[in-house]
């Protein structure tokens with residue numbers, strides 16, 4: 001496997017000899033140990049080449065976050081088929097030629113002491129999109145940058161996704177499960193150590209789970225049990241090729257915030273089911289299967305934490321959540337109170353590549369730079385001279 005983990009091991013030894021806020025306590029799942037509880041959440045950047053490969057932009061983005069102290073670093077959702085991308089500028093792992101571009105990013109993440117994670121997914125009826133800065137609307141299937149989107153049922157999402165959806169046949173569903181497994185094998189070859197399946201945010205997995213998008217009457221639709229069949233089979237296909245020693249996780253859309261959509265109780269049941277199919281950790285998010293949501297709590301701090309804590313308690317499985325956890329005291333508290341196991345940061349990770357180190361200073365950590373690999377932190381610890389020379393404000397005083 002590419003990558004050098006020695007910096008990470010040294011870093012963990014240093015950390016274990018200190019007393020630290022719980023946000024900075026290492027975390028072990030299967031054979032993988034993260035240097036802290038902070039993950040850079042997957043974020044689609046629309047900056048890949050049209051053949052689905054990553055490039056120097058991704059080296060910059062992931063490398064800087066790994067160097068900034070994140071314990072787990074995800075690139076964006078990686079497509080299992082060409083029509084599983086968000087746009088033609090999004091990354092994929094549907095063929096061997098794409099492995100090398102991801103392996104470069106993986107090596108950089110490992111060299112900076114973080115664990116490289118991959119999120120595999122298919123965008124389903126929400127694919128074929130313009131870049132955000134070009135309008136973020138769905139592109140017509142006959143346009144050179146567009147394609148015919150597919151989903152569980154011929155039900156368009158609506159709004160900025162107006163185009164007809166082709167219903168997947170059972171043979172095509174099985175083909176997608178094989179594509180998941182093939183992409184997982186390539187992810188292993190690229191050196192990823194953590195695999196998350198994306199079943200949230202209105203993409204294919206989310207739409208199979210939601211009655212708003214899934215109106216099938218065969219074995220893949222109807223009852224809650226049948227609406228989870230796609231996920232169980234996808235997970236079985238991936239678990240068969242993804243080593244037992246490495247974490248297999250999923251991001252689930254746990255609530256559509258709509259009376260006819262996924263209800264949170266459905267999600268609690270689903271996580272328990274998927275645990276039986278080899279799920280090691282549940283990353284809980286929201287459905288986004290419709291724009292017509294009833295009072296979604298999008299601006300509330302830490303709004304997924306209470307839900308995450310219920311799943312953790314009732315299902316007995318490690319849980320991660322994202323959404324509005326960018327205030328260090330809030331992120332630290334949810335770990336300290338053992339409500340969730342990991343904190344995923346999206347927008348805060350975009351805004352501040354050094355969020356973990358900054359948070360450590362805000363939380364009066366006694367040696368924030370020690371959170372980084374020794375060779376990297378040496379420069380920060382030994383060369384600054386004073387606040388005037390390195391520009392960081394004085395650390396907060398512990399109360």
Ligand SMILES: Cc1cc2nc3c(=O)[nH]c(=O)nc-3n(C[C@H](O)[C@H](O)[C@H](O)COP(=O)(O)O)c2cc1C
Pocket residue numbers: 041042043044045076077119198200201251285322323324325326344345346347348
């Ligand atoms: C620019 C951007 C792109 C995103 N792309 C993805 C993605 O590819 N996969 C995914 O599961 N979530 C994606 N998300 C959601 C984030 O991973 C995260 O769950 C969400 O932003 C909430 O966390 P936050 O409040 O820390 O930003 C994206 C979010 C942003 C801001």
